[in-house]
Amino acid sequence: MRLENTGIDDVMIDVKPLDHLTGMHAFIRAENWDYERVTYDYRIDSNEKNITYYIRVQGYAVEGDVDRGNAVIKLLTPLLGKHYYPHGVEYGEEENFPANLVERANNLVTKLAEEIKQH
Incomplete structure (x- = not known):
């Protein structure tokens, strides 16, 4: 599911401060990068059996x-x-996400976006 209107879309920032700010908000890059792309994940555990949510x-x-x-x-x-x-992570719009989870995800990304924009 796409998290629209969080303020992070199309923001440009140097990779070093981006790594620092995402790390402060518990988003992990780990090995999710190559020479041209980066990916930061935030893990949200679930009470559902064998289900974990990720903000990417x-x-x-x-x-x-x-x-x-x-x-x-x-x-x-x-x-x-x-x-x-x-099986892996599904990001499709056909997935059902609890409303409180979507709100939490939007809030986390919006807070991150606010700090990124200060740099």
Whole structure:
């Protein structure tokens, strides 16, 4: 599910402060990058059996190189996904997400966007 109107879409920021700010908000990049793209995930555990939710913030380098740490990243529309063990994460609009989860996800991404815009 796309998280629209969070204020993060199309924001441009250097990768180093982006790594720092996302880390402060518990979004993890880990190994989710290549030379031109980055992906940050926020994990939300669920009481549902074998279900975990993820908020995903993605971006791509408009200049520079992620590996070298000199990239300028343009952020994309964040996603809310549901991980079905052992099959993987689904981000489709046909997924059903609890309203309180969608609200929480929107709030988390909006707070992150506000801090990113200050840099």
